[in-house]
Amino acid sequence: MDPLSFAKFPFLRDAVEYVKDQGVTLEDLLTHQAYQLARARGKARVIDALEHGVIQLRPMATEGDRLEEILSYPVARIFVSGVNERFLTKRYALAEAVTMYERLEREELDVVEEVAYQLDVAASRHDESLRMHFSDYLRYTSRLRSKDWKLVNTEVKGGYVSLPQLRFARVLQQALQDKLESELPLPVDEAILQPLQSDIRELKERTAIMREQYKAEDFGAVSVDNFPPCMKHFIGMAQAGENLPHSARFALVSFLHHIGLSSDEILNLFAVSPDFDASKTRYQIDHITGESSGVEYTPPECTTMKSYGNCVEPDSLCNNPKTKVKHPLTYYRIKNRPMKAPKGGPSSRSSVPSGQR
Numbered sequence: 458m459d460p461l462s463f464a465k466f467p468f469l470r471d472a473v474e475y476v477k478d479q480g481v482t483l484e485d486l487l488t489h490q491a492y493q494l495a496r497a498r499g500k501a502r503v504i505d506a507l508e509h510g511v512i513q514l515r516p517m518a519t520e521g522d523r524l525e526e527i528l529s530y531p532v533a534r535i536f537v538s539g540v541n542e543r544f545l546t547k548r549y550a551l552a553e554a555v556t557m558y559e560r561l562e563r564e565e566l567d568v569v570e571e572v573a574y575q576l577d578v579a580a581s582r583h584d585e586s587l588r589m590h591f592s593d594y595l596r597y598t599s600r601l602r603s604k605d606w607k608l609v610n611t612e613v614k615g616g617y618v619s620l621p622q623l624r625f626a627r628v629l630q631q632a633l634q635d636k637l638e639s640e641l642p643l644p645v646d647e648a649i650l651q652p653l654q655s656d657i658r659e660l661k662e663r664t665a666i667m668r669e670q671y672k673a674e675d676f677g678a679v680s681v682d683n684f685p686p687c688m689k690h691f692i693g694m695a696q697a698g699e700n701l702p703h704s705a706r707f708a709l710v711s712f713l714h715h716i717g718l719s720s721d722e723i724l725n726l727f728a729v730s731p732d733f734d735a736s737k738t739r740y741q742i743d744h745i746t747g748e749s750s751g752v753e754y755t756p757p758e759c760t761t762m763k764s765y766g767n768c769v770e771p772d773s774l775c776n777n778p779k780t781k782v783k784h785p786l787t788y789y790r791i792k793n794r795p796m797k798a799p800k801g802g803p804s805s806r807s808s809v810p811s812g813q814r
């Protein structure tokens with residue numbers, strides 16, 4: 458692989474060796490004037506991850522551009538470690554992985570195979586397709602909920618799963634995300650962080666702002682505490698950056714819409730998902746809420762939720778024969794009912810969310 462490839466995929470083992478060969482020391486990278494642009498680019502890398510979920514492309518026309526891009530990667534990792542916030546670490550790992558996926562879409566199969574090799578994913582070429590050992594395939598697709606990823610829905614020959622380039626790259630995305638999450642934060646000491654202090658302070662502030670923005674504990678006047686267990690579970694998955702199966706996503710979006718959340722509030726919830734695509738997600742939300750389709754979908758009943766495996770951890774209210782919860786919205790309405798006032802006492806009412814229908 459050449460320096461341009463290392464600049465595009467700076468997490469590769471060979472990229473680390475390349476930096477060593479250039480004779481760049483850690484001290485120089487963090488303090489020397491010659492590497493000021495690499496440090497700025499490292500910081501921009503973290504901000505891109507935090508605020509856009511993907512690392513923006515920069516021109517890599519010259520040798521200097523490419524070295525700067527390669528060096529920005531270790532700097533970004535040091536910044537993430539200095540901030541040391543799980544929210545940022547996850548967001549950064551996801552953004553680097555999504556960026557790699559987008560770049561692999563346009564690469565030759567040889568490059569995809571080499572990236573897999575350097576991520577320790579057992580892969581091989583077979584004619585014009587790529588194959589991955591089924592054990593790696595299972596490891597990295599276990600959290601991808603779509604049925605398409607089930608091993609039974611793939612062709613396995615001699616212990617290898619054949620995949621088109623895009624799907625192969627999607628599995629590598631998960632492999633890189635897992636690798637980065639396991640490596641970060643790095644054990645950085647004061648001597649390393651000192652020269653970056655003011656940038657780290659700024660990144661901490663930006664992280665706090667973004668974390669607030671994505672917080673799902675409260676949607677304005679709508680309290681998640683009163684959500685049925687199934688919906689709480691799906692929100693937790695979305696917030697953890699996990700993919701929701703289509704049926705669960707449909708149920709969650711229609712539920713949130715029916716209790717009064719705006720499309721923007723719903724969109725924000727999905728922004729940390731591994732496959733987040735703002736325009737695609739917006740399209741799906743607009744379709745489910747009737748904005749574009751003219752049909753306002755209602756969340757499925759509990760029996761349908763059960764048949765799709767979406768009735769998760771039903772609690773005592775779900776199982777109480779007297780309350781007859783047959784629908785997630787019924788659960789939510791019961792939870793939001795005004796409390797009965799004690800006999801002779803003043804009426805005590807719990808607040809009903811303004812958006813509730």
Ligand code: SF4
Pocket residue numbers: 685686687688758759762763767768769770771772775782783784785788
């Ligand atoms: S019983 Fe209904 S409301 Fe309760 S967790 Fe299952 S699907 Fe959700």
